[in-house]
Amino acid sequence: MDKSNGLRVILFPLPLQGCINPMIQLAKILHSRGFSITVIHTRFNAPKASSHPLFTFLQIQDALSETETSTHDVTLLLTLLNRSCESPFRECLTKLLQSADSKTGEEKQRNCSLIHDSGWIFTQPIAKSLNLPRLVLNTYKVSSFRDHFVLPQLRREMYLPLQDSEQDDDPVQEFPPLLKKDLIQILDKETEILDSYTKMILETTKASSGLIFVSSCEELDQDSLSQAREDFQVPIFTIGPSHSYFPGSSSSLFTVDDTCIPWLDKQEDKSVIYVSFGSITTISEAEFMEIAWGLRNSNQPFLWVVRVDSVVHGTERIDEQLHEKGKIVNWAPQQEVLKHRAIGGFLTHNGWNSTVESVFEGVPMICLPFEWDQLLNARFVTDVWMVGLHLEGRIERNVIEGVIRRLFSEAEGKAIRERMELLKEKVRRSVKPKGSSYRSLQHLIDYISSF
Ligand code: UDX
Numbered sequence: 001m002d003k004s005n006g007l008r009v010i011l012f013p014l015p016l017q018g019c020i021n022p023m024i025q026l027a028k029i030l031h032s033r034g035f036s037i038t039v040i041h042t043r044f045n046a047p048k049a050s051s052h053p054l055f056t057f058l059q060i061q062d063a064l065s066e067t068e069t070s071t072h073d074v075t076l077l078l079t080l081l082n083r084s085c086e087s088p089f090r091e092c093l094t095k096l097l098q099s100a101d102s103k104t105g106e107e108k109q110r111n112c113s114l115i116h117d118s119g120w121i122f123t124q125p126i127a128k129s130l131n132l133p134r135l136v137l138n139t140y141k142v143s144s145f146r147d148h149f150v151l152p153q154l155r156r157e158m159y160l161p162l163q164d165s166e167q168d169d170d171p172v173q174e175f176p177p178l179l180k181k182d183l184i185q186i187l188d189k190e191t192e193i194l195d196s197y198t199k200m201i202l203e204t205t206k207a208s209s210g211l212i213f214v215s216s217c218e219e220l221d222q223d224s225l226s227q228a229r230e231d232f233q234v235p236i237f238t239i240g241p242s243h244s245y246f247p248g249s250s251s252s253l254f255t256v257d258d259t260c261i262p263w264l265d266k267q268e269d270k271s272v273i274y275v276s277f278g279s280i281t282t283i284s285e286a287e288f289m290e291i292a293w294g295l296r297n298s299n300q301p302f303l304w305v306v307r308v309d310s311v312v313h314g315t316e317r318i319d320e321q322l323h324e325k326g327k328i329v330n331w332a333p334q335q336e337v338l339k340h341r342a343i344g345g346f347l348t349h350n351g352w353n354s355t356v357e358s359v360f361e362g363v364p365m366i367c368l369p370f371e372w373d374q375l376l377n378a379r380f381v382t383d384v385w386m387v388g389l390h391l392e393g394r395i396e397r398n399v400i401e402g403v404i405r406r407l408f409s410e411a412e413g414k415a416i417r418e419r420m421e422l423l424k425e426k427v428r429r430s431v432k433p434k435g436s437s438y439r440s441l442q443h444l445i446d447y448i449s450s451f
Contacts, residue, residue, distance in 0.1 A: 007449055008036045010096065011137075012089070012116035012123070015045035015062075015081070016074075017253050017279035018353050019117050022139045022214040024251040025242035026115065027055055032245075033445050040092055042085060044069045045253050052251075058096065060088035070309075072282055075194045078119055082197075086122040097130055113448050115212065118145070121200040124207050133451040135210040140352050141380070142213050142238065143224035144373035146231060147175045149202050152195035155187050175376070176223075177383050182375040185393070189371050206232055209451075212444060215240040215356050218436035219426045220380075237444040241356045243335055244431045253279070254331035260303050261336060263327045267301050270344035273404055274337055274363070276305035277349040281370050283311055287395045291347075292322050294400025300344075300408055302326040303337065338363050345407045347400075350377040362424035364388050364416045366403050368395070387420040 009030050013023035024047060027037045037055040041047055042062040049057040063084045071077050093114070100112065113133040116123050127134040138145050154174060168181040175183060205211055211232055217240050218225060229236055264272060273295065277283070283291070288311045295302045306328050334354070337343060338361040346358045347366040355377045358365050365388035367378035381388040389403050407413050430437040 006036075006111060007034070008038065008100070008112040009448065010038045010040060010093070010112065010114045010132075012040045012114065012120060013047070013137075014078070014117040014119040015042045017045075018351055019119065019139050020045070020047055020251050020253065021353060022240075022242050023115075023117065023137060024052065025246060026137065026212070026214050026239075027052070028246045029239075029242065029441065030445070031055065035448075038096065040089065040096075042081065044081075047251050047253075058092055060085060060092050062088070072280075074280060075191065075197065079193060079197065082119075082121055085120075086126075089120075089122070090126045093126060093130060093132075097132065111451070113209075113451050118201050118205060118211075121197065121204050124204050133209045133448070135212055135448070136205045136208045137212045137214055139215050140213075140373050141216050141355075141377060142221040142228050142236075143380075144352070144376045145213075146224050146228045147178075147376065148198055148373070149231075150174050151186065152198065154183065155195065177379045178376050179379065182369075182379065186372065186375055206234065208234055210235040210237065210444075210447060212236075213238045213240060214242045215352055217241065217427060217430040218440075219423075219430050220356070220359070235443075235447060237440045237447075239437045239441040239444060241360050241427065241431070241437075243353075243357060244360060244428070247335060247339075252331065254307065256331050256333050257329035258333060260327055260329050260332050261340070264303065264337065264340045264342040267342040269341050271301055271408075272340075272342045273298070273300050273302045273345045273347055273366075273407075274304075274332075274343050275302055275347040276332065276334060276354065277310065277368070277370070278351040278354055279307070280351075281310065281349050283395075285311055290395050290397045291400060293397035294404070295326060296322050296324075297397060297401040298404035298408075299325070300404055303332065303343075304328045305330070305332050305334075307331060335361075345404070347404075350374040350381065352377055355381060356427075359385075359387070359420070359423055359427055362417075362420050364407060364413070364420050366391060366407060368393070385419065385423055387416055387423055389416070 011023055011027055013020050031037050031054060039055055040058045043059055044062050044064055046059060064080055068080055114127050115135045115137050118136045118138045170180050172178045172180055172183050211234055217238050304326060308330055335357055338357055343363055345366060346363045348354045350367050350369045352373060365381050367381055367388050368391045369375045369378040382390040389407055391403060429435045432438060
């Protein structure tokens with residue numbers, strides 16, 4: 001029996017797809033090492049408890065209206081969630097610990113810790129008052145989590161407005177490998193509300209007992225790990241990519257359309273371009289049509305995820321001709337899709353989960369980042385690892401057609417695929433015995449077992 005058996009972990013994910021998947025993966029990993037798992041979650045975007053019969057799920061009332069939860073403004077959503085979940089979370093956690101204490105007879109013998117998403121900023125005083133060790137789980141790349149704390153300062157100091165457009169392609173010294181034009185795009189969308197939210201995340205993280213990067217590994221974050229250790233002054237664990245431990249997503253908030261797999265079975269090896277912009281991004285109808293025609297004109301078969309709410313004003317005008325070469329689904333089993341022998345490229349928004357999943361399967365990317373960390377992730381893909389091509393924000397049919405042709409081309413495409421193969425092997429080694437993530441996971445388990 002595992003030595004940590006009998007220990008309990010309480011997990012508190014943010015109710016967003018890109019955050020629930022990694023947290024549930026961590027739950028599965030810890031459960032397989034003998035921990036019992038309790039997941040406290042909101043009513044909004046509640047994870048499917050029936051998919052995880054071995055975990056205990058406790059729902060708290062977030063009291064958000066449907067109008068509030070259907071907003072496309074993620075900062076607003078996170079602010080509202082943090083505001084409305086504090087008391088219900090405190091109540092739920094207190095009750096849970098009281099019942100555990102009454103069983104063990106003593107607070108000290110609880111053998112329990114809390115792991116919450118970095119986006120929850122009210123947990124510190126609650127855990128402290130309950131004498132509960134608390135770790136912060138982060139679903140981003142280490143460098144983007146770190147560097148985001150520099151944004152408020154950059155906004156204040158110099159970058160807005162950027163006077164000289166000739167500087168667009170200059171690197172941002174404080175935020176490598178970001179370019180000035182990326183920074184402008186981030187600062188343009190990020191607000192002062194977000195700056196103060198970010199500040200709270202930083203404080204909550206620094207006051208924690210540890211920081212877990214569940215979707216990253218040393219091999220992808222060499223540039224920033226030692227700096228992050230200095231910044232946060234808490235133990236840092238990079239144990240990813242977490243989806244590699246338990247492949248297949250059983251924590252999808254959307255209904256998965258599996259019909260794309262038999263469709264992929266009929267396509268030639270490495271011929272299909274997979275297109276998905278994650279669970280949050282929305283595009284305009286005009287952008288949708290440009291992408292559609294770019295895909296069609298590239299002559300490459302494509303599989304495109306178009307969520308019901310992802311195109312502003314709907315997709316009624318999809319032309320039949322577009323379907324000739326492609327398949328459109330509302331939600332795909334993405335990890336299975338990326339593994340499929342028919343996939344030759346991924347047109348992605350570079351959410352961190354999608355980026356890592358693509359690297360893990362060795363699928364070269366076409367980068368179309370929209371906001372936040374996506375811009376930094378995309379620069380790593382194209383400028384540092386050189387395993388993809390960048391659309392530079394140009395959603396125009398001829399640009400999209402051109403970039404797809406380049407990716408599938410003999411010379412340029414081949415070199416990108418070769419580099420991707422090397423990166424894939426490096427990342428895969430990290431989760432194997434003696435690999436960096438494997439060792440970091442063992443340290444994490446020893447650490448939380450010692451509480
Ligand atoms: C959000 C932010 O937008 C992103 O910038 C940040 O890095 C993480 O949080 P999201 O936009 O949803 O995430 O993108 P991403 O991180 O790529 O996560 C999407 C997840 O949904 C992936 O695990 C992917 O496998 C899954 N997915 C996506 C599916 O299972 N099916 C789909 O059709 C599309």
